[in-house]
Amino acid sequence: MALHEYRRYGRQMVLDGIGLSGQLKLKKSSVLVVGAGGLGCPAIQYLAAAGVGTLGIVDHDVVELSNLQRQILHSDTTIGLPKAESAKAASERLQPMIKVVSHACSLNAANARAILSKYDIILDCTDNLPTRYLLSDTAVLVGKPLVSGAALKFDGQLCVYNLGNTGPCYRCIFPKPPKRDGEGTCEEVGVLGVVTGVIGTLQAMEAIKIITGLRDEQPSLLIFSALSSPSFRTMKLRSRRPDCPGCGGDPSTRDRFVNEQDYVSFCGGEAPNLEETGKVNIGGRIKPNALSESLKGTSPTVIDVRSPTEFSICHLPGSTNVPLSVLKREPTAHISQIGDTFVVCRLGNDSQTAANILRSVSSDPSKVFDLIGGLRAWSKEVDPMFPIY
Numbered sequence: 001m002a003l004h005e006y007r008r009y010g011r012q013m014v015l016d017g018i019g020l021s022g023q024l025k026l027k028k029s030s031v032l033v034v035g036a037g038g039l040g041c042p043a044i045q046y047l048a049a050a051g052v053g054t055l056g057i058v059d060h061d062v063v064e065l066s067n068l069q070r071q072i073l074h075s076d077t078t079i080g081l082p083k084a085e086s087a088k089a090a091s092e093r094l095q096p097m098i099k100v101v102s103h104a105c106s107l108n109a110a111n112a113r114a115i116l117s118k119y120d121i122i123l124d125c126t127d128n129l130p131t132r133y134l135l136s137d138t139a140v141l142v143g144k145p146l147v148s149g150a151a152l153k154f155d156g157q158l159c160v161y162n163l164g165n166t167g168p169c170y171r172c173i174f175p176k177p178p179k180r181d182g183e184g185t186c187e188e189v190g191v192l193g194v195v196t197g198v199i200g201t202l203q204a205m206e207a208i209k210i211i212t213g214l215r216d217e218q219p220s221l222l223i224f225s226a227l228s229s230p231s232f233r234t235m236k237l238r239s240r241r242p243d244c245p246g247c248g249g250d251p252s253t254r255d256r257f258v259n260e261q262d263y264v265s266f267c268g269g270e271a272p273n274l275e276e277t278g279k280v281n282i283g284g285r286i287k288p289n290a291l292s293e294s295l296k297g298t299s300p301t302v303i304d305v306r307s308p309t310e311f312s313i314c315h316l317p318g319s320t321n322v323p324l325s326v327l328k329r330e331p332t333a334h335i336s337q338i339g340d341t342f343v344v345c346r347l348g349n350d351s352q353t354a355a356n357i358l359r360s361v362s363s364d365p366s367k368v369f370d371l372i373g374g375l376r377a378w379s380k381e382v383d384p385m386f387p388i389y
């Protein structure tokens with residue numbers, strides 16, 4: 001190591017358990033961060049600063065304004081650029097001596113093995129279940145530990161899978177995709193940036209512990225709830241399930257298992273379009289421009305099924321806030337039996353559910369409409385100044 005490296009890393013090299021040998025291990029190591037979003041940005045930042053020799057960054061998305069509240073390696077000037085490139089440039093600014101490789105592509109069953117096998121440790125900083133299962137299966141296949149993080153609203157989770165190639169994998173703990181009742185993605189239900197910061201930073205911590213040999217091999221799941229006291233809880237995890245298709249059985253068949261998996265449909269596929277699945281009683285769906293016309297001159301019932309918090313940020317003039325949970329309890333109280341009823345939400349999913357419920361109690365279901373694409377589409381197509389997020 002050069003003199004400037006002793007200076008740069010001195011504060012962590014003096015720590016028992018790190019020392020010169022630990023710093024050299026970090027320098028020789030390579031970590032792949034999948035997802036350069038809310039979790040990936042803080043993880044990349046600390047791994048780069050700590051001197052991890054090679055960092056790989058996978059992300060298929062581009063930077064958007066709504067990312068900047070938590071995806072701290074990106075900035076106004078990188079909006080529109082691939083996140084993998086934006087994060088690479090930011091980490092190179094932070095630490096010019098390390099090697100950063102960007103993979104601006106979707107990680108899928110066809111490329112996961114080739115990409116993961118180039119690195120020592122994998123960080124799952126993504127936000128969707130198909131990628132979580134794919135990463136877990138592939139990490140087992142290529143024999144790498146997988147440091148997995150998740151964050152939503154005020155809560156987060158952290159777990160290291162396939163630790164020492166003997167620890168449980170994601171499928172051992174979640175043989176079926178975990179149900180998140182009434183919950184959605186960060187985009188749907190929100191997340192506090194600091195929560196992703198906490199979990200992403202802990203993912204970097206776990207990676208550093210594994211590289212330097214400071215991590216024991218006891219599998220555990222850390223649960224973080226910013227609004228609870230205490231905020232951190234740790235649960236010991238069971239060992240591998242012998243019948244787990246991801247890590248149990250004959251290793252020679254695992255490659256085929258990954259190739260044959262349809263990860264998206266295993267996890268329930270895309271958010272259902274109720275109209276296509278035949279669950280909408282009649283075709284009472286309306287596009288933003290048509291709703292805009294319908295609102296002119298008349299004063300129909302407009303029900304906004306978002307939460308009161310979301311409603312207080314912005315809403316259509318004359319609309320009434322009836323959160324979906326309230327509407328489900330007493331649908332008849334909110335239906336206009338005379339004129340049209342228009343139901344809106346943010347992205348157009350909850351309003352479909354709500355409209356369906358209202359149709360089932362309406363004397364004329366053809367007068368109940370839900371706004372396609374929600375208020376997000378309204379802001380794009382009708383009113384660009386509408387401050388939806």
Ligand SMILES: Nc1ncnc2c1ncn2[C@@H]1O[C@H](COP(=O)(O)OP(=O)(O)OP(=O)(O)O)[C@@H](O)[C@H]1O
Pocket residue numbers: 034035036037038039058059060061066067071083105106107108125126127128131185186187188
């Ligand atoms: N299979 C995948 N291949 C590559 N990148 C992925 C994959 N799955 C998820 N990602 C990336 O993981 C990141 C997850 O981060 P995060 O949820 O904070 O960002 P986001 O999706 O931009 O957020 P929002 O939900 O607010 O739009 C995203 O940048 C996303 O592009």
Ligand SMILES: [Zn+2]
Pocket residue numbers: 168169170171172173240241244245246247248
């Ligand atoms: Zn398993």
